[in-house]
């Protein structure tokens with residue numbers, strides 16, 4: 701059964717309870733990371749995700765909190781003995797940033813390293829980046845300080861859809877990608893250019909007709925969390941949750957009870 705697991709739910713400023721935002725899509729046959737923060741192999745193994753099933757990474761943009769885990773991810777997969785190619789899907793600027801970092805770390809000198817294939821994502825709504833027996837994954841360019849994509853995952857088994865906004869201010873491209881999404885995982889960094897407040901995330905969930913809103917990418921004191929939720933609920937009638945590190949979202953339909 702496919703599921704999406706939040707590996708980190710915090711903004712660029714991580715704190716004691718929230719790592720930087722990234723997540724993994726775990727399927728029966730394959731698993732896909734979306735963005736890459738700290739200690740990915742530690743977290744994946746702690747969660748029971750088979751490293752042999754991990755075949756790709758989608759990077760939404762090249763801000764440090766979204767890509768700093770890539771070097772240790774690739775190092776770890778190589779040390780784990782991976783032979784098969786590993787695939788990285790990302791905007792062109794993110795591909796350039798990752799290859800620069802890896803070149804600086806002299807990855808060409810890692811003997812027997814698995815091949816890493818980079819795939820540049822087209823900056824248009826509905827670009828299909830991955831089509832596998834289990835998932836169809838499409839993207840859309842969103843409004844942030846650098847070229848950034850939102851990511852939509854559809855489970856072929858259930859047709860359930862989850863959209864992750866990445867970092868963005870409200871924009872039409874995200875609304876189109878996320879139209880009718882079962883779950884919208886939306887950033888709520890706050891009132892800053894290139895970002896969204898939780899109220900704006902709520903308004904986007906309403907605009908898309910989302911089934912559920914999950915707020916992510918926030919830094920907040922415990923005493924402020926209810927306020928974040930209430931501001932979103934004032935804009936959106938559906939259920940609103942605050943993402944937690946290691947929260948699990950199954951991509952199946954609730955059983956009919958029959």
Ligand SMILES: [Zn+2]
Nearest residue numbers: 761763844867
């Ligand atoms: Zn960013």
